[in-house]
Amino acid sequence: MKHCIISMPSMTFAQKARTVLAANAIEALVSKLPHELSEKGCAWGISLACKDTEEARRILTVSDVPFKRVWHREG
Amino acid sequence: MNYVYLDNAATAYPKPPSVESAFLTAAHTAFGNAGRSSHHPARLAADCLYDCRSRIASHFGGDATRVVFCESATHALNLAIKALTPPDSHLLLSHMEHNATLRPTYALQKKGVSYSLYACGAKGASNEQEDTAAVLASLEKQRKQNTVGVIACHRSNCLPLTLPLQAIGDYCHKNGLFFIVDAAQSAGTCRIDLERYHITALCAPGHKGLMGFRGTGFVLFGKAVKDEALQTLLEGGSGSDSLALTMPSLLPERLEAGTRPIEVIAALAEGIRFVEGVGCESIGEKEAYLSAYLKDRLKRLKHIRLLMPHRTSHATVLFQVDGKSPSAVAEALSDGGICLRDGLHCAPLAHRLVGSEKTGALRASFGYFNTERDADALVYALKHQ
Numbered sequence: 001m002k003h004c005i006i007s008m009p010s011m012t013f014a015q016k017a018r019t020v021l022a023a024n025a026i027e028a029l030v031s032k033l034p035h036e037l038s039e040k041g042c043a044w045g046i047s048l049a050c051k052d053t054e055e056a057r058r059i060l061t062v063s064d065v066p067f068k069r070v071w072h073r074e075g
Numbered sequence: 076m077n078y079v080y081l082d083n084a085a086t087a088y089p090k091p092p093s094v095e096s097a098f099l100t101a102a103h104t105a106f107g108n109a110g111r112s113s114h115h116p117a118r119l120a121a122d123c124l125y126d127c128r129s130r131i132a133s134h135f136g137g138d139a140t141r142v143v144f145c146e147s148a149t150h151a152l153n154l155a156i157k158a159l160t161p162p163d164s165h166l167l168l169s170h171m172e173h174n175a176t177l178r179p180t181y182a183l184q185k186k187g188v189s190y191s192l193y194a195c196g197a198k199g200a201s202n203e204q205e206d207t208a209a210v211l212a213s214l215e216k217q218r219k220q221n222t223v224g225v226i227a228c229h230r231s232n233c234l235p236l237t238l239p240l241q242a243i244g245d246y247c248h249k250n251g252l253f254f255i256v257d258a259a260q261s262a263g264t265c266r267i268d269l270e271r272y273h274i275t276a277l278c279a280p281g282h283k284g285l286m287g288f289r290g291t292g293f294v295l296f297g298k299a300v301k302d303e304a305l306q307t308l309l310e311g312g313s314g315s316d317s318l319a320l321t322m323p324s325l326l327p328e329r330l331e332a333g334t335r336p337i338e339v340i341a342a343l344a345e346g347i348r349f350v351e352g353v354g355c356e357s358i359g360e361k362e363a364y365l366s367a368y369l370k371d372r373l374k375r376l377k378h379i380r381l382l383m384p385h386r387t388s389h390a391t392v393l394f395q396v397d398g399k400s401p402s403a404v405a406e407a408l409s410d411g412g413i414c415l416r417d418g419l420h421c422a423p424l425a426h427r428l429v430g431s432e433k434t435g436a437l438r439a440s441f442g443y444f445n446t447e448r449d450a451d452a453l454v455y456a457l458k459h460q
Contacts, residue, residue: 009315009323009324009325010110010313010314010315010323010325010328011109011110011121011314011315011328012110012124012125012128012139012140012327012328013140013325015121015122015125015139016125016139016140019125019129019139030118030121031113032112032113040315040316040317040318040319041315041316041317041318041319042111042314042315042316042317043315043316044110044314044315066325
């Protein structure tokens with residue numbers, strides 16, 4: 001099954017993103033990024049349904065929560 | 076032995092039962108290392124961490140991602156002072172700063188940092204306005220061209236003195252200075268609003284008014300601080316950006332190297348919930364009432380000398396016993412199960428203000444769980460000193 005990951009600057013910002021998105025009825029899980037997606041070693045992101053990514057990006061931007069990029073993943 | 080515990084300014088006792096439960100629950104369930112692994116116990120630990128960040132941010136009007144956990148208020152003050160102060164600059168410290176502020180500031184002298192002391196009130200002031208005016212006048216008088224910040228001990232740990240955070244914060248905001256607040260004695264007993272008071276860094280312990288255990292403290296940074304400009308005090312693992320040789324650029328990980336003590340952090344979150352349930356103002360009022368109650372009774376004992384007797388106390392009463400050394404009195408009281416603290420209370424500047432720098436004094440400090448009976452027990456014991 002396809003899902004998306006938004007990479008975040010840190011675990012704390014991933015947690016904040018999850019909280020902010022939950023308040024906007026978007027379910028997201030904090031997840032450790034697969035090694036091949038992390039640029040500088042260990043990294044954290046949020047996993048969510050791909051259909052929600054655009055809205056999630058908008059909400060995070062408006063809420064001043066920094067994020068890096070969106071990854072599309074299988075499985 | 077049943078103790079009469081009157082040393083809450085050093086660390087609060089007892090803790091609410093819910094705080095003890097939170098500690099044990101975290102120890103048994105959230106036993107992973109937060110922000111490192113992705114297994115369930117580590118995720119639970121990370122959730123404990125974020126829950127506490129959120130509680131702190133909500134209580135003080137800040138942002139959860141700007142809470143940096145420390146081991147104590149002393150650690151927090153070291154971190155904030157050293158992170159924010161550039162070399163060859165000048166700081167303004169009040170005349171009642173604790174050694175937790177004084178010593179790190181003094182240590183910065185090797186980097187060319189100097190400091191001046193500002194007044195924390197007016198002699199013989201009859202109201203808060205006179206005190207505030209004296210503080211602001213002194214700040215202005217001491218400010219130099221290279222002054223970068225002001226540090227304020229919100230409430231003295233031994234004298235009945237409180238600095239006007241709103242006025243000092245406004246002054247700092249107007250003059251482009253950072254504002255570090257030491258809330259070691261006030262957090263959990265009154266409202267402190269980070270944004271409204273223009274606080275750059277609020278430093279507090281978890282184990283005093285916020286009802287947590289020893290081993291916790293934090294800095295809550297304001298939004299105006301540029302994270303990447305903060306100098307790190309400690310470097311190490313942060314759970315992210317592992318290939319980089321430098322700490323992450325963003326708070327809180329930038330200043331949080333190494334494993335966080337999840338059990339005491341989970342307990343602190345519960346402590347803050349307890350404080351909010353009771354109401355921090357109610358807690359402060361109760362402690363102030365007990366201080367006034369004790370002062371009133373000590374005034375009737377001819378061999379007791381109260382220091383700053385006419386000012387309204389918040390939670391502490393400082394006094395001396397005629398003809399006896401404070402340490403001898405404290406020891407005798409301890410034999411009877413009464414716990415209070417003698418000496419200089421790590422606040423030599425405050426003692427200098429009342430002339431007890433050479434002799435020291437005795438401090439009784441109240442917490443939320445004290446009662447009038449505790450004050451009565453102390454008065455009874457002192458009658459026989």
